[in-house]
Amino acid sequence: MGTILSLDKLLVLLSESAGEDETVDYTGDILDVDFEALGYDSLAMFNTVNRIERDYGITVGDDIVASAKTPRVLLTEINERLREAS
Template identity: 55%
Template sequence: MATQHFTLEDLKRILLEGAGADENVDLNGDILDTEFEELGYESLALLETCGRIEREYAITLDDSVMSEAKTPRALVAAVNEYLAPVAPVAA
């Protein structure tokens, strides 16, 4: 079974498609640990981003993901937790 993996590049693409980019922010720079608010993405933009991630990757994120994932690194890690295959339970 193929395992999906969510990357920073995937996140950047979805952010740009959903909310665009603040012209004062370079998403190609080192943004992994920069808070979304500093990048110009408020809660509504992040809500749209999470919705796009859910649709594209066929997952359902907990509401806490949006409120707790304050940086791209945290959001990428959270999404990848949902995409990780569940190990079968031994009988």
């Protein structure tokens, strides 16, 4: 099986891209919580996806970033591309 991006890794990347000093420790099931409710704006999302594209050698696309409102949707899209690339 190829590389899979986990929720924990996504949250670390989001925190780093948003300029936070530490990763926020979320408790409970946040897979279906809107990124805005988690404190991440569109700039943090685009910065995170740009880093993922660079680090993992995939292309996600701005339209997907704009439409992916929750971690579950974004992880599904990213991991689909990672599987295709492996």
